[in-house]
Amino acid sequence: MNILHVCANPKPISESASKQLAAAFFAKLVELNPDAEITNVDLYQDPPPFLSYDAIRGSWFPVYIDGYTATKEELTHLEYADLQSVVFNGADVLVLTLPMWNFSVPAILKAWIDQVFTPGRAFEVLKDKGILPKHKIQKMVLLVASGGAYKEGDERDSLTTQIESLFAWIGIRDISIAWADGQDVFLFDDSEQRKLFAREAAEELAEEVSSGIFAS
Numbered sequence: 001m002n003i004l005h006v007c008a009n010p011k012p013i014s015e016s017a018s019k020q021l022a023a024a025f026f027a028k029l030v031e032l033n034p035d036a037e038i039t040n041v042d043l044y045q046d047p048p049p050f051l052s053y054d055a056i057r058g059s060w061f062p063v064y065i066d067g068y069t070a071t072k073e074e075l076t077h078l079e080y081a082d083l084q085s086v087v088f089n090g091a092d093v094l095v096l097t098l099p100m101w102n103f104s105v106p107a108i109l110k111a112w113i114d115q116v117f118t119p120g121r122a123f124e125v126l127k128d129k130g131i132l133p134k135h136k137i138q139k140m141v142l143l144v145a146s147g148g149a150y151k152e153g154d155e156r157d158s159l160t161t162q163i164e165s166l167f168a169w170i171g172i173r174d175i176s177i178a179w180a181d182g183q184d185v186f187l188f189d190d191s192e193q194r195k196l197f198a199r200e201a202a203e204e205l206a207e208e209v210s211s212g213i214f215a216s
């Protein structure tokens with residue numbers, strides 16, 4: 001089973017609650033599945049470019065213009081998307097590690113999604129059938145940390161709504177979350193406790209992923 005781990009956090013693990021969740025998740029996962037194949041993509045080590053006009057033309061024009069073939073220059077602008085979509089399409093499970101920034105995902109993660117979510121990469125677009133996924137991801141895990149605490153449905157939380165809408169669009173609906181909320185120590189005197197609970201939740205998700213997928 002292949003797990004793709006995309007980390008969108010520039011902080012060292014000692015200062016990052018979400019990275020600590022990831023450490024707990026993967027420690028448990030590897031303990032239960034020593035043979036799990038994990039591919040790590042650290043977006044701050046290998047940053048995605050912003051989608052260029054050439055990349056848009058090269059990926060979308062062949063969908064809408066009969067007989068259009070991407071030019072060499074356009075294909076150059078799609079090299080990052082091509083490389084990332086190979087690991088994306090090879091994964092059975094996708095794990096995203098990220099902080100909440102300005103009520104949403106870090107821009108670097110959105111830039112990665114903009115690259116991978118292009119026709120011919122994570123999906124095909126067919127005139128009569130719409131979006132056809134090329135990936136085989138069955139399960140997604142979000143490992144998130146935030147300064148504030150958000151009840152389900154809080155309209156300020158555009159992180160989970162954005163991720164859920166985007167990935168549902170390409171056929172991924174099974175998304176579980178371990179969330180270290182309340183990490184702002186000025187606002188919450190139980191930040192450490194919240195992080196501990198979230199770490200336990202991350203370990204439980206590793207067990208769930210293991211029993212749900214690896215056991216089959």
Ligand SMILES: Cc1cc2nc3c(=O)[nH]c(=O)nc-3n(C[C@H](O)[C@H](O)[C@H](O)COP(=O)(O)O)c2cc1C
Binds near residue numbers: 009099103147184
């Ligand atoms: C640029 C920036 C924007 C942030 N925006 C929010 C926010 O909108 N809502 C929130 O609850 N916390 C916000 N925070 C706080 C972080 O979510 C919090 O520090 C969290 O622990 C970050 O995850 P990490 O510990 O894994 O880095 C923000 C922090 C930074 C640096």
